[in-house]
Amino acid sequence: SQTIHQWPATLVQPVGSPLSLECTVEGTSNPNLYWYRQAAGRGLQLLFYSVGIGQISSEVPQNLSASRPQDRQFILSSKKLLLSDSGFYLCAWSGYGQGRNIQYFGAGTRLSVL
Amino acid sequence: RKEVEQDPGPFNVPEGATVAFNCTYSNSASQSFFWYRQDCRKEPKLLMSVYSSGNEDGRFTAQLNRASQYISLLIRDSKLSDSATYLCVVKGLNSGNTPLVFGKGTRLSVIA
Numbered sequence: 001s002q003t004i005h006q007w008p009a010t011l012v013q014p015v016g017s018p019l020s021l022e023c024t025v026e027g028t029s030n031p032n033l034y035w036y037r038q039a040a041g042r043g044l045q046l047l048f049y050s051v052g053i054g055q056i057s058s059e060v061p062q063n064l065s066a067s068r069p070q071d072r073q074f075i076l077s078s079k080k081l082l083l084s085d086s087g088f089y090l091c092a093w094s095g096y097g098q099g100r101n102i103q104y105f106g107a108g109t110r111l112s113v114l
Numbered sequence: 115r116k117e118v119e120q121d122p123g124p125f126n127v128p129e130g131a132t133v134a135f136n137c138t139y140s141n142s143a144s145q146s147f148f149w150y151r152q153d154c155r156k157e158p159k160l161l162m163s164v165y166s167s168g169n170e171d172g173r174f175t176a177q178l179n180r181a182s183q184y185i186s187l188l189i190r191d192s193k194l195s196d197s198a199t200y201l202c203v204v205k206g207l208n209s210g211n212t213p214l215v216f217g218k219g220t221r222l223s224v225i226a
Binding site: 034042043044046049059088090101102103104105106107108110 | 146148155156157158159160163201205213214216217218219
């Protein structure tokens with residue numbers, strides 16, 4: 001069966017520090033991968049999605065970036081965090097065929113920028 | 115008009131009640147529809163897909179009205195464990211690479 005791992009679960013970082021969040025998927029190949037952010041009391045905002053290695057689409061301008069160095073690995077990064085980067089970051093994957101319509105989420109990383 | 119709109123709630127209902135949520139979407143070309151459930155401080159999880167003819171899964175019934183561009187979720191015989199935020203989700207085209215669009219969710223509290 002497929003599983004998705006995200007870490008760390010919680011993170012407290014000072015303003016201006018770098019960020020690296022990692023997400024890996026097991027049990028499937030060539031998944032679509034997604035990064036979302038959910039700010040307190042707000043909906044899910046799609047940040048990036050990837051349909052293959054090295055292929056990244058950015059949905060909103062920001063000081064975050066994403067990379068996909070391997071088929072089942074998706075990394076969210078920042079060189080300098082802002083206070084407004086605080087939120088709940090969720091990685092998701094979707095499969096192939098009709099399964100590409102359904103996304104499955106990792107447990108998320110709760111980031112507090114202070 | 116927002117792509118996917120939901121009443122944020124909260125809906126506070128007693129155990130055993132029937133409760134219904136609606137969701138409207140703006141893109142008439144939307145082809146796939148889902149309800150996700152999100153517990154407090156947890157990730158969203160797929161509750162059910164929504165099919166054109168409507169579908170039922172136990173106490174949950176989902177309906178789609180393409181003409182009016184809305185989706186509904188009906189929960190019968192509410193349980194305390196149904197307390198969560200319910201996210202309406204829409205996908206524009208059946209192309210696999212089109213991202214999903216999530217509503218902000220409707221919060222349900224089932225009270226003993």
